[in-house]
Amino acid sequence: MTARGVRTGPGAWQGDDLDVEEALALVKEAPGPPEEDPGAAEPEPAPPDQRHRTSHQHGAATQHDPATRGDSATRRGPAGRRGPAGPPGPAGPQESSHRAVSWPRARAIAEETGRSAARAAHRAPLSVPLDAALGLTLAAPLDALSDLPSFDTSAMDGWAVSGPGPWKAGRDGVLAGHAAHRPLADGEAVGIATGARIPDGTTGVLRGEHGRTDDRGRLHALHAVVPGQDIRPRGQECRSGDRLLMAGTLVTPAVLGLAAAAGYDTLTAVARPRVEVLVLGDELLTQGPPRDGLIRDALGPMLPSWLRSMGAEVTAVRRLGDDAGALHRAVTGSDADVVVTTGGTAAGPVDHVHPTLGRIGAELLVDGVEVRPGHPMLLARLRERQHLVGLPGNPLAAVSGLLTLAEPLLRSLAARPAPEPYPLRLRDAVQGHPYDTRLVPVVLRDEGAVPLHYNGPAMLRGIAVADALAVVPPGGTRRGQETELLDLPWAAAGIGVCFT
Numbered sequence: 377m378t379a380r381g382v383r384t385g386p387g388a389w390q391g392d393d394l395d396v397e398e399a400l401a402l403v404k405e406a407p408g409p410p411e412e413d414p415g416a417a418e419p420e421p422a423p424p425d426q427r428h429r430t431s432h433q434h435g436a437a438t439q440h441d442p443a444t445r446g447d448s449a450t451r452r453g454p455a456g457r458r459g460p461a462g463p464p465g466p467a468g469p470q471e472s473s474h475r476a477v478s479w480p481r482a483r484a485i486a487e488e489t490g491r492s493a494a495r496a497a498h499r500a501p502l503s504v505p506l507d508a509a510l511g512l513t514l515a516a517p518l519d520a521l522s523d524l525p526s527f528d529t530s531a532m533d534g535w536a537v538s539g540p541g542p543w544k545a546g547r548d549g550v551l552a553g554h555a556a557h558r559p560l561a562d563g564e565a566v567g568i569a570t571g572a573r574i575p576d577g578t579t580g581v582l583r584g585e586h587g588r589t590d591d592r593g594r595l596h597a598l599h600a601v602v603p604g605q606d607i608r609p610r611g612q613e614c615r616s617g618d619r620l621l622m623a624g625t626l627v628t629p630a631v632l633g634l635a636a637a638a639g640y641d642t643l644t645a646v647a648r649p650r651v652e653v654l655v656l657g658d659e660l661l662t663q664g665p666p667r668d669g670l671i672r673d674a675l676g677p678m679l680p681s682w683l684r685s686m687g688a689e690v691t692a693v694r695r696l697g698d699d700a701g702a703l704h705r706a707v708t709g710s711d712a713d714v715v716v717t718t719g720g721t722a723a724g725p726v727d728h729v730h731p732t733l734g735r736i737g738a739e740l741l742v743d744g745v746e747v748r749p750g751h752p753m754l755l756a757r758l759r760e761r762q763h764l765v766g767l768p769g770n771p772l773a774a775v776s777g778l779l780t781l782a783e784p785l786l787r788s789l790a791a792r793p794a795p796e797p798y799p800l801r802l803r804d805a806v807q808g809h810p811y812d813t814r815l816v817p818v819v820l821r822d823e824g825a826v827p828l829h830y831n832g833p834a835m836l837r838g839i840a841v842a843d844a845l846a847v848v849p850p851g852g853t854r855r856g857q858e859t860e861l862l863d864l865p866w867a868a869a870g871i872g873v874c875f876t
């Protein structure tokens with residue numbers, strides 16, 4: 377349902393609807409972008425099939441964010457064209473107008489949208505058992521309920537000794553979790569296990585491997601025992617009431633461990649935003665190899681666990697085909713905080729996302745992003761506190777939409793902290809798009825981030841073995857240049873364990 381764009385004239389670039397490799401091949405021959413003309417009220421017309429650079433005027437769908445409008449509506453050249461959509465399909469062409477925003481701007485809008493929805497929702501924090509709290513965000517600080525350790529304890533297996541040696545070693549011993557031993561007198565020693573309570577009168581612990589017992593049962597030190605040696609004193613880690621973690625901390629496996637060690641059975645946490653996934657497309661099979669022009673649905677299996685790793689609770693994954701009525705019913709009937717659609721974001725004959733948003737009067741907060749792949753992605757407000765993320769159907773483009781719009785939206789709805797951006801050197805030069813950001817799968821090696829092949833919008837072969845996506849700015853990156861990376865959840869260790 378897609379026809380290739382043809383653009384002529386200065387600044388023309390034909391890559392809008394080509395895959396990345398094709399597009400980049402063309403870039404080499406294309407002239408540079410025209411200068412921005414802040415005075416231009418309307419972008420110049422685009423040729424008939426520049427549809428991805430355009431969004432769609434359908435009914436009441438409105439562009440809400442003033443910055444969104446200003447970001448691109450007045451731009452000229454490839455990122456600021458406006459015109460009718462592609463060639464008519466069975467259902468005829470869809471009208472469109474360009475409003476794509478830059479990649480950083482799109483992320484900022486998604487994050488702020490989530491933040492204000494979370495503020496408006498005033499959702500009560502949950503009390504969650506530890507075994508259900510992984511991946512949530514603390515809604516209240518975690519304060520120590522007792523000293524840690526809560527008693528003086530041995531750090532080693534060996535003997536608790538009193539005063540200088542040699543010592544008279546008793547036959548009994550003291551184990552972790554057992555009753556306290558009677559106090560030691562000067563010159564006495566008792567066998568002790570790691571974690572056992574230190575008897576009163578103990579001056580240090582002699583490690584098992586540093587002591588020797590003679591025929592008369594006297595214990596000799598092979599290494600001097602300094603006062604306090606290998607004793608963990610009560611309160612060494614914290615005192616009762618100390619603040620261990622701030623509200624807003626992500627509950628990782630280590631946080632669960634600390635909370636348990638500190639005596640917590642439940643955590644006070646922010647509820648996960650509820651997400652419903654609507655998979656669009658008549659061409660999708662749910663089992664077996666592709667056949668007869670049909671393909672396997674790659675997104676239904678991929679998105680739920682990925683969304684969960686972003687802090688969401690996925691309430692349903694529904695396959696709707698290319699049925700405008702079904703999409704309308706599903707969107708209007710959903711009680712999810714966020715509806716995620718896949719496919720149907722462009723202006724083809726059965727691309728129903730924009731028309732549906734128009735029909736229900738949704739506000740388009742982001743309508744196209746200057747990023748490859750994934751530029752037709754969108755973010756809309758359906759109702760107060762209910763949003764829709766439209767992911768393009770091409771699978772890597774959908775990943776791009778997931779990380780560009782869904783991740784910041786869900787992160788702020790889930791009150792998760794923003795990851796620290798970190799740059800890394802790219803081992804190889806990466807060809808850039810002339811005007812758009814590129815997200816390129818990379819593996820992380822000693823020599824830097826290594827860009828992967830198979831990074832076309834319809835391909836998952838690169839990302840399936842990637843550790844991160846490199847954010848390649850317009851114009852590209854040189855070999856050895858530092859580039860921002862977006863970690864993929866399975867490579868970022870931490871909360872990647874949230875996939876189940």
Ligand SMILES: Nc1nc2c(c(=O)[nH]1)N[C@H]1C(S)=C(S)[C@@H](COP(=O)(O)OP(=O)(O)OC[C@H]3O[C@@H](n4cnc5c(N)ncnc54)[C@H](O)[C@@H]3O)O[C@H]1N2
Nearest residue numbers: 378379393427428462673674675719720721722768769770
């Ligand atoms: N005339 C133009 N056509 C297209 C343009 C353009 O600028 N002008 N942009 C292209 C780009 S870029 C993308 S991305 C896609 C986005 O299209 P949609 O979001 O409407 O997605 P569909 O058309 O429904 O599907 C696109 C492609 O992806 C396949 N697909 C869809 N869903 C799945 C799934 N769940 N699993 C695997 N593959 C899926 C689908 O079969 C298509 O091949 O539009 C271009 N067209």
Ligand code: MOO
Nearest residue numbers: 749750751773833
């Ligand atoms: O080719 Mo499209 O850039 O969004 O996947």
